[in-house]
Amino acid sequence: MTESGNRIGNVVVVGGGSAGWMAAAVLATYFGHGVRIRLVESEEIGIVGVGESTVPYMKVFNTRVLGIAEADFIVRTQGTFKLGIQFNDWARLGDSYVHGFGTIGRSLGPLPFHQYWLKLFLAGRAADIGAYSLPTVAAPLNRFMALPADAPPGSPGPPLADIAYGYQFDAGLYARYLRELAERRGAQRTEGKVVEVVQRGEDGFVEAVVLESGERVEGELFIDCSGFRGLLIEQALKTGYEAWGQWLPCDRAMVAPSASAGPPTPYTRVTARSAGWQWRIPTQHRVGNGYVYSSSHLSDDEAAAALLSSLDGRALAEPRPLRFTPGRRRKFWNRNVVAVGLAGGFMEPLESTSIYLAQSGIQRLLNLFPDRDFDPMLAERFNRESAFEHERVRDFLILHYNATERDDSPFWERCRTMPIPDTLRETLDLFRQDGRYFRNADDFFALPSWIQVMLGQRIVPRTYHPIVDRVPGERLAEFVEGVRRETARAVDAMPMHQDYIDRHCKAPAP
Numbered sequence: 001m002t003e004s005g006n007r008i009g010n011v012v013v014v015g016g017g018s019a020g021w022m023a024a025a026v027l028a029t030y031f032g033h034g035v036r037i038r039l040v041e042s043e044e045i046g047i048v049g050v051g052e053s054t055v056p057y058m059k060v061f062n063t064r065v066l067g068i069a070e071a072d073f074i075v076r077t078q079g080t081f082k083l084g085i086q087f088n089d090w091a092r093l094g095d096s097y098v099h100g101f102g103t104i105g106r107s108l109g110p111l112p113f114h115q116y117w118l119k120l121f122l123a124g125r126a127a128d129i130g131a132y133s134l135p136t137v138a139a140p141l142n143r144f145m146a147l148p149a150d151a152p153p154g155s156p157g158p159p160l161a162d163i164a165y166g167y168q169f170d171a172g173l174y175a176r177y178l179r180e181l182a183e184r185r186g187a188q189r190t191e192g193k194v195v196e197v198v199q200r201g202e203d204g205f206v207e208a209v210v211l212e213s214g215e216r217v218e219g220e221l222f223i224d225c226s227g228f229r230g231l232l233i234e235q236a237l238k239t240g241y242e243a244w245g246q247w248l249p250c251d252r253a254m255v256a257p258s259a260s261a262g263p264p265t266p267y268t269r270v271t272a273r274s275a276g277w278q279w280r281i282p283t284q285h286r287v288g289n290g291y292v293y294s295s296s297h298l299s300d301d302e303a304a305a306a307l308l309s310s311l312d313g314r315a316l317a318e319p320r321p322l323r324f325t326p327g328r329r330r331k332f333w334n335r336n337v338v339a340v341g342l343a344g345g346f347m348e349p350l351e352s353t354s355i356y357l358a359q360s361g362i363q364r365l366l367n368l369f370p371d372r373d374f375d376p377m378l379a380e381r382f383n384r385e386s387a388f389e390h391e392r393v394r395d396f397l398i399l400h401y402n403a404t405e406r407d408d409s410p411f412w413e414r415c416r417t418m419p420i421p422d423t424l425r426e427t428l429d430l431f432r433q434d435g436r437y438f439r440n441a442d443d444f445f446a447l448p449s450w451i452q453v454m455l456g457q458r459i460v461p462r463t464y465h466p467i468v469d470r471v472p473g474e475r476l477a478e479f480v481e482g483v484r485r486e487t488a489r490a491v492d493a494m495p496m497h498q499d500y501i502d503r504h505c506k507a508p509a510p
Helices: 017-034 057-065 070-077 113-122 134-141 171-184 231-236 300-309 354-367 376-402 410-417 422-434 447-456 466-470 473-492 497-504
Strands: 010-014 036-041 080-082 084-088 096-100 166-168 188-191 194-199 206-211 216-218 221-224 241-243 252-258 268-273 276-282 287-293 320-323 327-329 337-339
Touching (some): 010 017, 010 216, 017 036, 017 057, 017 354, 057 354, 070 166, 070 171, 070 497, 084 134, 096 134, 096 447, 113 466, 113 473, 134 473, 231 337, 287 300, 300 320, 327 376, 337 354, 354 376, 376 410, 376 447, 422 447
Parallel strands (some): 010 221
Antiparallel strands (some): 084 096, 194 206, 206 216, 252 287, 252 320, 268 276
């Protein structure tokens, strides 16, 4: 067993924003006052703040990991609920589908629902796959409900009992909320700009960061949450970066908030444009917008003009440009520095994974938390799992770009014809054959996500699993149609999204 005297006693988080304050809040929650948690940030350095849309893991992180009450979080961040993402104009101009969270139908015997559906769909006897998923049906109808935390088991029954959702919120307000929580639990904030990183001569471990004021902040473990700059992980430790621009062609974003133009939708809208795509994320009192694009196919001025011309409501600020390189650090944990959030890598927000990847990294660090000896096995495990997670998210994002029939612009012609990673090629070939999909280890996106996006991008299997033929035709049709009716009835029982917010978690006007 590790001697208590060998425990880490000082952790320094460099950088604020959502990633920095999530890390500080978690460490303060689980290490209490036995470990000194200091977060260093400078008000002079802005935060990216584009991560206003999340996946369902956010609920787990907030409630189970941090003990945050959902209604309080929603009110404080002016949040709304998110059942999925609506994709418009991706495979073809005029196409629209929803990647809904949660399950699709229910399994029958050893096979997932979509295999039974597939036989009827190929025969022209079934609706699109979205009709059998509660979030996918409810989202465009602006309906939403969540089960109360104290709801007794089994009430209501499925599919309402299985509802999954993420959130849409103001990332700056979330960072402020987390700061208050972290400081209440013992974390300390230090204002200042880091001007020097001091490393030990014998092994290159970081000993301290020196602030512009001259203050020296020492630590044993450093969490790099400095964003794209990677102040510790890259600028000091020269860890290296694996760029994925050959597969993820967008390297710019133009962002601007706009006034609300109606009740908030319980989904994020993502619309393909001539040189990339545009997001629309509604919070309770405004809408977040951004145009993610390839600088090789569109200028910044053209992107800003395109964004402003397509807003639903009045722009509340001038468009702000962001530059990024899709990819990841070669190591997320190097010596005694762990990179979290954008310091570790950047996955464009197409599937709202930025905040999740930061939370996943923090959870992984918690599980693999070192002592002062920094056993190399812990870092190796952390790096292996982090790399796998980023690469599988990467493949899922590439799917959206490559599985298209669009050839109406040079950008889409490039995406449609580009070589893709072997790992993704194998997944697509297997699905095209007879609808099979196999999850890879702890791949974050599970079968329902891959199935909905592949079908939404017009990848339709040639046939179905042979076991399906063992189900008599009449029983098969009754089973599939029964799931559709059950889903429709459940959606009919849901209140409107705005009504649910007004009743449970309405935020005061800012």
